[in-house]
Amino acid sequence: MILKNIKKATTGLIAGSCFFAIACAEILQPVFAQQLTSSITIDAKKVTGTFDPVWSYFGYDEANYTTMKDGKKLLSELAVLSKNPIYVRVHNLLNTGDGKVALKWSSTNAYTEDKEGKPVYDWTGVDAIFDVMVQRGMKPIAEIGFMPEALSTRPQPYQHHWQPGVPYDSVFTGWAYPPTDYKKWGELVYQWVKHCKEKYGEKEIKTWCWEVWNEPNIGYWKGTMEEYFALYDYAADAVKRACPGAIIGGPTSTGPRWDKAADFLKAFLQHCVDGTNNATGKTGAPLDYISFHAKGNPTVVNNQVRMNMAVQLQDVSRGFEIISTFPSLKKLPIIIGEFDPEGCAACSVKFNPQNAYRNGTMYSSYTAASFAQLYALAKKYDVNLQGAVSWSFEFEDQPWFAGFRDLATNGVDKPVLNVFRMFGMMKGKMLEVNNPNTLSLQQIVDSSVHGDQPYVSSLATLGTKELYILLWNYHDDDSKKSTALINLLLKNIPASKAMVSSYLVDETNSNSYTVWKNLGSPQQVTAAQFSQLEKAGKLQSVETNKQVAVSKGNIHYQLSLAGQGVTLLKVTW
Numbered sequence: 001m002i003l004k005n006i007k008k009a010t011t012g013l014i015a016g017s018c019f020f021a022i023a024c025a026e027i028l029q030p031v032f033a034q035q036l037t038s039s040i041t042i043d044a045k046k047v048t049g050t051f052d053p054v055w056s057y058f059g060y061d062e063a064n065y066t067t068m069k070d071g072k073k074l075l076s077e078l079a080v081l082s083k084n085p086i087y088v089r090v091h092n093l094l095n096t097g098d099g100k101v102a103l104k105w106s107s108t109n110a111y112t113e114d115k116e117g118k119p120v121y122d123w124t125g126v127d128a129i130f131d132v133m134v135q136r137g138m139k140p141i142a143e144i145g146f147m148p149e150a151l152s153t154r155p156q157p158y159q160h161h162w163q164p165g166v167p168y169d170s171v172f173t174g175w176a177y178p179p180t181d182y183k184k185w186g187e188l189v190y191q192w193v194k195h196c197k198e199k200y201g202e203k204e205i206k207t208w209c210w211e212v213w214n215e216p217n218i219g220y221w222k223g224t225m226e227e228y229f230a231l232y233d234y235a236a237d238a239v240k241r242a243c244p245g246a247i248i249g250g251p252t253s254t255g256p257r258w259d260k261a262a263d264f265l266k267a268f269l270q271h272c273v274d275g276t277n278n279a280t281g282k283t284g285a286p287l288d289y290i291s292f293h294a295k296g297n298p299t300v301v302n303n304q305v306r307m308n309m310a311v312q313l314q315d316v317s318r319g320f321e322i323i324s325t326f327p328s329l330k331k332l333p334i335i336i337g338e339f340d341p342e343g344c345a346a347c348s349v350k351f352n353p354q355n356a357y358r359n360g361t362m363y364s365s366y367t368a369a370s371f372a373q374l375y376a377l378a379k380k381y382d383v384n385l386q387g388a389v390s391w392s393f394e395f396e397d398q399p400w401f402a403g404f405r406d407l408a409t410n411g412v413d414k415p416v417l418n419v420f421r422m423f424g425m426m427k428g429k430m431l432e433v434n435n436p437n438t439l440s441l442q443q444i445v446d447s448s449v450h451g452d453q454p455y456v457s458s459l460a461t462l463g464t465k466e467l468y469i470l471l472w473n474y475h476d477d478d479s480k481k482s483t484a485l486i487n488l489l490l491k492n493i494p495a496s497k498a499m500v501s502s503y504l505v506d507e508t509n510s511n512s513y514t515v516w517k518n519l520g521s522p523q524q525v526t527a528a529q530f531s532q533l534e535k536a537g538k539l540q541s542v543e544t545n546k547q548v549a550v551s552k553g554n555i556h557y558q559l560s561l562a563g564q565g566v567t568l569l570k571v572t573w
Contacts, residue, residue, distance in 0.1 A: 036484045038437060038456045043491040044467060046432040051461040053082060054378075054385055055371050055423045058407075059089035059141070059338065060393035061346065063106035064099055066090065066129045070411045074394050077413070079136035081424035085207070088133050089141035089337065089389050091214055093126055094188070095175050096149035097159055101396065103346045104162050104171050111148035111188050119184065123195050134200060141209040141335070141389070142196075143252075144189055144235050146175035146220075151184060153177045154222070165351040168344065169219055178223035178231065186234035186279060193242035206245040209335065211291060212236065217253045217264035225264060229271050229285075230278040236286045237279040249289035252337040255315030256292055262318055265292055269326050289333040289386065292319045296341040296370075298354040305357045307341060307476040309370050310448035316374065317445060320381035331384050339374075339388035340405065341366055346395070349403025359401045359513045361564035364415040364505050368472040368566045369449075371423070372459050375430065376441045392416070400523055401516055412530070413537030418510040421539040422470055422503060422568040428463035449476045454563065456484045467493070467571040473561045481563025488569075490555040495573030498550050500557070502543040506565035512537035545572075 058078060065071040066088075078086050090106070097107025108125025133140050149155045158174035179185040196205050212235045214220050216228040223231070228251070236248045256262040272287040294315035297308045316336065324330055341357065349355045357363050371388070378385035394408045401409050407417040438457045439449065449455045454475040461468045473484045507514055515536040516522070519529055548555055550573070561567055 035482050036454060036456060037487065038435065038484055039487045039489070040458055040471075041434040041489045041491065042431055042458070042460045042467070042469060043434070044431065044462055044494070045492045047429045047462065048432050049379070049430050051426060051428060051430045052386070053084040053423070054374055054387050055390075055420060056082065056084050057087045057089065057141070057335065057387040057389040058393060059389045059391045061091045061104045061106070062101050062393075062395075063090035063092050063108070063129055064101040065106075065393065065396055066132050068101070068396050070394050070396055070408065072132060073411055074408050075132060075136055075138065077417070078407075078420075079138050081420055082427075085137065085139045087139045087141050087209065087387060087389070089143055089211075090129065091143060092146060092175075093129070093143055094148055095146055099125055102161070103164070103395070105160060107159070110192065111150060113150040119188065119191075121188070121191050121195075123192070123199075126192070127199065130196070130200070134204070139208055141211060141337075143211055143214060144192075145213045147177055147179060148188070149174060151179040151181070151188070153180050164346065164348050172219040172222065176220055176222045178227050182230055182234045182278070185231065186238045189235045189238035190242050193239050193246060197243050202243060202245070205243060206247070208247065209289065210239050210246055210248045211252055211337070212248075212250045214252050214337075215254050215293065216251055217261050225267060229268070229275065232268075233278040233280070233285050237277070240286055247288040248286050249291050249335065250287070252291045252293065254292070255294050255311075256318040256322060257311060257314040261292075262322060265319065265322055266325075269323070269329060273326060273328060287329070287332065289335055290323055290329065291335045291337040293338040294319070294336050294388075295338070295343045298342055298357060300354050301477070302479075304478050305354055305362065306450070307357060307362065307366055308448050309341075309366065309373070309476070310445060312339070312341070312370065313373050313377065313445045316377050317381075320377060320383050323383060324381055330382075333384050333386035335386050336374075336388040338391040339370075340391050341370075342405075345391050345393075345405040347404075348398075352403075355403050355405070358403050358405050359414060361415055361506060361511065361566075362478060364419045365472050365474040365564040365566055367416055367419045368422075368470060369455055369457070369474040372457065372470075372472075373441060373444060375459070380441070390420075400525065401513060401521075408537070410525070412512050412533045414513060415505050415511045417537070418503075418505045418539040419566055422505075422566065425503075425568060425570070426459070426461045426468040426470065428461045428466075428468070431460040431462050431467075433458045433460055449474060452480065454480065454482060454484065456486065456561070465573055467569075469569040469571070470566070471559075471561060471569070472566045473563055475563065478564075483563060484561050486559050486561060488555075488557040488559065490557065490571065492553050493550050493555055493571070493573060494553070496550055498548050498555060498571050498573040499545040500543060500548055501541060501545055501570045501572075503539050503568045504542045504565065505539070505567070506562045509542060510536075510538065510540045
């Protein structure tokens with residue numbers, strides 16, 4: 001009975017707390033008898049490379065959200081995540097229309113034609129979008145697409161009217177077709193880049209990334225593969241003519257674990273190496289970086305969501321493997337143009353129950369664990385991974401916590417955004433993490449985290465006089481999450497004493513979703529409730545400058561981490 005009472009009294013504490021003093025370990029030992037114990041060693045002298053900010057890339061379909069109230073607010077928050085530039089990729093920048101936003105739709109009316117068929121350029125819409133980014137020090141990934149109505153070989157119907165629950169293919173309307181005139185297409189791109197150079201300055205736009213289209217191997221492109229190569233050649237030639245130092249890349253194709261997508265990626269890379277350029281007649285095409293996508297595949301099993309990270313990482317592995325077969329391209333930067341747990345940000349949980357992971361800690365812990373695998377895979381294949389775009393932003397004027405794949409809802413940050421805040425705090429050199437009892441990279445690539453054992457592990461970086469340790473406790477199945485007791489050994493700390501500060505995302509910390517549910521899940525939120533939710537959505541500190549002993553260069557630290565919890569330790573000396 002005493003044991004049962006101890007368990008009952010401490011379970012709630014464990015769920016909402018990260019740290020326990022070592023002196024309490026004996027009292028708490030019965031609680032952990034059936035839980036995972038993990039021993040992690042991090043040696044400050046075992047540097048494995050630089051900590052490149054591959055996480056600092058975000059994207060969304062609805063480009064016009066950029067200039068709206070909550071869009072501006074979220075971009076301001078993303079812009080200050082770290083001192084590294086934040087890159088933003090959006091669809092629909094060249095679409096014809098009145099600028100009114102809809103799900104999976106935006107327009108800028110950048111290109112029309114007069115009665116004689118002569119081009120009329122209007123950069124007002126795209127300038128407004130880029131202005132918001134540039135004013136915040138962000139860098140556009142300027143997606144060259146989609147096809148203006150006046151250039152489309154099949155313009156009608158042009159604007160789609162897709163909604164969740166409607167077949168996805170209905171989005172592929174007149175904007176997805178090849179141009180009536182590739183020279184006019186090339187001139188449009190030339191004039192656009194020339195205008196950006198004049199408005200923002202050559203030095204600025206040489207730090208941007210330009211890319212041609214999106215997922216041209218599926219319905220986003222209604223032409224052939226060869227016609228996409230022509231589209232790319234004319235666009236890339238135009239970019240380089242307008243600004244020779246500009247960065248151009250592609251093909252932003254879908255996940256290459258699918259054989260047809262792999263074949264498309266290989267054919268595109270081969271074309272860039274030695275194909276005949278459709279615009280110039282020369283051999284090859286400009287290519288400054290390579291882009292493809294990687295998506296997971298959650299399902300519903302026994303009335304609960306089961307995530308699947310394996311297929312997403314298989315996309316990454318296959319893409320890296322393909323790029324590695326091209327000696328002249330192997331060292332080019334790689335940007336995974338979309339890197340997400342599944343494929344449709346605008347598909348809400350109302351129509352897609354497998355997307356119920358999006359509001360709470362399943363999404364945040366998945367994000368920490370999946371991004372960690374990118375660093376390992378890039379090292380395995382010896383490729384130059386520059387970034388991975390989280391296709392997750394916000395959706396204006398939608399219900400609270402409607403289950404879209406977003407970072408914030410109605411101006412309130414969701415738990416997943418706080419993982420990116422943790423990433424943004426980390427800096428310096430990456431350190432080796434010795435964690436012998438955890439799942440291996442290959443196990444996760446093969447099978448995700450479907451077994452009985454949760455995935456408890458860490459990323460660590462070393463700054464000048466500080467050590468950053470990101471830890472997560474992840475499982476694909478909500479029903480299998482459990483608290484982990486982590487014994488952390490930090491070695492070769494060059495000081496006699498140190499201080500630890502910690503930040504936590506779990507069910508009760510840095511979690512606006514839990515607070516919203518506790519408020520009764522209101523759709524009409526009062527000013528006082530909004531203030532409470534907004535505060536709950538920020539990254540919360542649970543320990544500040546706690547002094548710890550350093551013995552012969554070692555720090556022994558013990559903590560508990562709830563299932564689906566993510567914590568960041570900052571050790572300073």
